[in-house]
Amino acid sequence: MMESVEKQTKRPHVVIVGAGFGGLACAQALGKSEIDVTVIDRRNHNLFQPLLYQVATAALSPADISEPIRRTLGRYPNIKVVMGEVTTVDQSRRTVGLKDGVSIPYDRLVLATGSDYNYFGHEDWQKHAPGLKSIHEARQIRHSLLLAFEKAERSEDEAEKRRLLTSVIIGGGPTGVEMAGAISELGRFMIARDFRSLRPDQLQVLLIEAGPRILASFPESLSQYAVDYLTRIGVDIRLNTPVEDVTPDGVAVGGALIPASCMVWGAGVKASPAAAWLGVPPGPGGRLQVASDLSVEGKSEIYALGDTALSTGEDGKPLPALAQVAKQQGTFLGKALKVNLLRGEPVPTFRFHNRGNTAVIGRNAAVFDFGSWQLKGRLAWLLWAIVHVYLLVNFEKRLLVSIQWIWRYATRQRGARIIDENAVAVDRPAADGQISN
Amino acid sequence: MMESVEKQTKRPHVVIVGAGFGGLACAQALGKSEIDVTVIDRRNHNLFQPLLYQVATAALSPADISEPIRRTLGRYPNIKVVMGEVTTVDQSRRTVGLKDGVSIPYDRLVLATGSDYNYFGHEDWQKHAPGLKSIHEARQIRHSLLLAFEKAERSEDEAEKRRLLTSVIIGGGPTGVEMAGAISELGRFMIARDFRSLRPDQLQVLLIEAGPRILASFPESLSQYAVDYLTRIGVDIRLNTPVEDVTPDGVAVGGALIPASCMVWGAGVKASPAAAWLGVPPGPGGRLQVASDLSVEGKSEIYALGDTALSTGEDGKPLPALAQVAKQQGTFLGKALKVNLLRGEPVPTFRFHNRGNTAVIGRNAAVFDFGSWQLKGRLAWLLWAIVHVYLLVNFEKRLLVSIQWIWRYATRQRGARIIDENAVAVDRPAADGQISN
Numbered sequence: 001m002m003e004s005v006e007k008q009t010k011r012p013h014v015v016i017v018g019a020g021f022g023g024l025a026c027a028q029a030l031g032k033s034e035i036d037v038t039v040i041d042r043r044n045h046n047l048f049q050p051l052l053y054q055v056a057t058a059a060l061s062p063a064d065i066s067e068p069i070r071r072t073l074g075r076y077p078n079i080k081v082v083m084g085e086v087t088t089v090d091q092s093r094r095t096v097g098l099k100d101g102v103s104i105p106y107d108r109l110v111l112a113t114g115s116d117y118n119y120f121g122h123e124d125w126q127k128h129a130p131g132l133k134s135i136h137e138a139r140q141i142r143h144s145l146l147l148a149f150e151k152a153e154r155s156e157d158e159a160e161k162r163r164l165l166t167s168v169i170i171g172g173g174p175t176g177v178e179m180a181g182a183i184s185e186l187g188r189f190m191i192a193r194d195f196r197s198l199r200p201d202q203l204q205v206l207l208i209e210a211g212p213r214i215l216a217s218f219p220e221s222l223s224q225y226a227v228d229y230l231t232r233i234g235v236d237i238r239l240n241t242p243v244e245d246v247t248p249d250g251v252a253v254g255g256a257l258i259p260a261s262c263m264v265w266g267a268g269v270k271a272s273p274a275a276a277w278l279g280v281p282p283g284p285g286g287r288l289q290v291a292s293d294l295s296v297e298g299k300s301e302i303y304a305l306g307d308t309a310l311s312t313g314e315d316g317k318p319l320p321a322l323a324q325v326a327k328q329q330g331t332f333l334g335k336a337l338k339v340n341l342l343r344g345e346p347v348p349t350f351r352f353h354n355r356g357n358t359a360v361i362g363r364n365a366a367v368f369d370f371g372s373w374q375l376k377g378r379l380a381w382l383l384w385a386i387v388h389v390y391l392l393v394n395f396e397k398r399l400l401v402s403i404q405w406i407w408r409y410a411t412r413q414r415g416a417r418i419i420d421e422n423a424v425a426v427d428r429p430a431a432d433g434q435i436s437n
Numbered sequence: 438m439m440e441s442v443e444k445q446t447k448r449p450h451v452v453i454v455g456a457g458f459g460g461l462a463c464a465q466a467l468g469k470s471e472i473d474v475t476v477i478d479r480r481n482h483n484l485f486q487p488l489l490y491q492v493a494t495a496a497l498s499p500a501d502i503s504e505p506i507r508r509t510l511g512r513y514p515n516i517k518v519v520m521g522e523v524t525t526v527d528q529s530r531r532t533v534g535l536k537d538g539v540s541i542p543y544d545r546l547v548l549a550t551g552s553d554y555n556y557f558g559h560e561d562w563q564k565h566a567p568g569l570k571s572i573h574e575a576r577q578i579r580h581s582l583l584l585a586f587e588k589a590e591r592s593e594d595e596a597e598k599r600r601l602l603t604s605v606i607i608g609g610g611p612t613g614v615e616m617a618g619a620i621s622e623l624g625r626f627m628i629a630r631d632f633r634s635l636r637p638d639q640l641q642v643l644l645i646e647a648g649p650r651i652l653a654s655f656p657e658s659l660s661q662y663a664v665d666y667l668t669r670i671g672v673d674i675r676l677n678t679p680v681e682d683v684t685p686d687g688v689a690v691g692g693a694l695i696p697a698s699c700m701v702w703g704a705g706v707k708a709s710p711a712a713a714w715l716g717v718p719p720g721p722g723g724r725l726q727v728a729s730d731l732s733v734e735g736k737s738e739i740y741a742l743g744d745t746a747l748s749t750g751e752d753g754k755p756l757p758a759l760a761q762v763a764k765q766q767g768t769f770l771g772k773a774l775k776v777n778l779l780r781g782e783p784v785p786t787f788r789f790h791n792r793g794n795t796a797v798i799g800r801n802a803a804v805f806d807f808g809s810w811q812l813k814g815r816l817a818w819l820l821w822a823i824v825h826v827y828l829l830v831n832f833e834k835r836l837l838v839s840i841q842w843i844w845r846y847a848t849r850q851r852g853a854r855i856i857d858e859n860a861v862a863v864d865r866p867a868a869d870g871q872i873s874n
Contacts, residue, residue, distance in 0.1 A: 102591070153519075
């Protein structure tokens, strides 16, 4: 919306909450300008979430897909990074309040706080079936997966062995599909190569979707391709199957419990509590309704972008919660705020340029939807790999990760198959070093 | 000692406890033979400990220096890997008892259970000043180090800021020296590049040694070189300074508390509880006295090697607790047991071939002691780097790690500067994904 030129002696100050794709892009666009920028994040690193499932399945290390925020923004003298947790926003005094009591003043506030999985009121399910949003959760999943194989190798009890070798992925979106494919391929390969008393056919991977099809955000034909491919690599897909309960021992559907050891939640997305901070009613999925210039409805100094914002595309439909949307919005808003704050020009209307929606299904299978045309199979996988390696923010990582991929693609090896000692010997982590140095 | 040929219908069975350098080398030497081998370890991975300090200082990821034991031994059909914790040895029934009640029979038992740091009766100090023996501990240290910088950046209280920027390393052995050098270099570089409100001269790194010199296992001249180099890069070395107490707020020496945020324990080495399993009196450092054929004194079917064993070299002095000793003993014993069990020949006398003792001090400084001659400085660092890259058990890692080193050496960047969310928001780890995706 329109802004009048602000006469102020001090440099204008933009506060960005969240250093994900959107927040970082916004900060970088404001870099090396006459505007002071403060980036607040609970983490010290920016996480390349599209590849987080590879950490959960031991293909990559956390550091391969993480970048210290300070390193990314270190080259911009006008940007300050604060590691902290936002708990309040005082709109009258124009300050952001942190958990530890510190409050930071702003002239413009950009909310790029991302989203979390939606347990639809069953938050207690999260500890048994973590989502895939953080390194911590990816490690949890990796541990439960690898540890289950070790236990199964030693178990004499057939039923228990079956439970240990069963993984249940809840939600047939891109993350669920990626996890199901990766676990099935990793599991069968590991068993065949490294475990003496297990058989690949004992591995069970279930993909449970409440709706009528998986990859619902993609065209029907691509969903069908995913179903065919996953079924071929041994994933058991259950459609129209709402989850009734998640326990330490498994997942309940259709009144029966499916005994499982590794459970992953990939269903539904819920925006961060940003709406609560502003005291405005959240839109669908808890997202903040924003105007065409990404300002929060009725707030002239507060903007929201990425998964936090509910903005509509030219077709009038809400934009999807994708990294490319957040990134484009961040860059757009950063540039616009620079002009707006320094020259008083209004923030124009944001236009999303669709770069294509993609999901990887297996070792050389992926799908791409460019709207007007689609791509699937090995070629789509190659394109997916190229795009994602390219997107990795940091040159070193881009180089290393691509080498790891090429190597692993050839050898099918997994480099990060570590079970942390604290996960193994929870009772006495201090003694970890004792056996085997 | 002499062994008579054992007439037995079934294949002989060797049980190896611990898959460190010694245990793995022994197993590999027994690979693809007519002998059944079971390798028991509490971890699923073999850890390349000489580089663990680089994980603690965010230069490498855990996976870079870890190798799944199953992958290393997967190619040997006669070797079985069991992930479990040994708690007892029944010498009359010739079985090893695991924590979960399972017992595994053996014809020959090889104890390669390694060592742990010695807190000399102050085990409660460990939670404040962890040693550097496991990935879990390396992560702990990395967290406390990186988190302290983030807190210091935001702290207004000068005293608190000083405490947060103070690291104390206890023990002037190779690990202590490596950590002190790495923390000092990493800290000053990070502060100068990434932190707006900190000055490199605010960083304090103390290396505390109870004895009269650091690197006591090296010749005087190399110790002196280490002192000079460390002092030049800003490490404050305190000799003849026994630690009196370790608290959450710092380390007490000479009756006064040195306020510190990051404390690392690298003093003294204590062998695993193997001696207790056998009910024999442990030798110095809790090590098992072994004969020239590495059999435990008075036990004809039980062998010990590496840090677990106290074996004397040709000079009559006990062999040092070094990876190369464990490795050589493992290979020697594996080959010898093969001949012994299949052809009844006795296990000969083990002879150690000194490949040189080394310690890295900083970013292009290391020391080498080959007994007859020494090497120090940049050339020693290069040799050290080459040797260690070469030693990394797995080709992929060897390749990747060398690339990372070359790259980081040129850019001084740190790839693994991650603070896990569970370390940051210990109070509500479930909500990690919320702020910034």
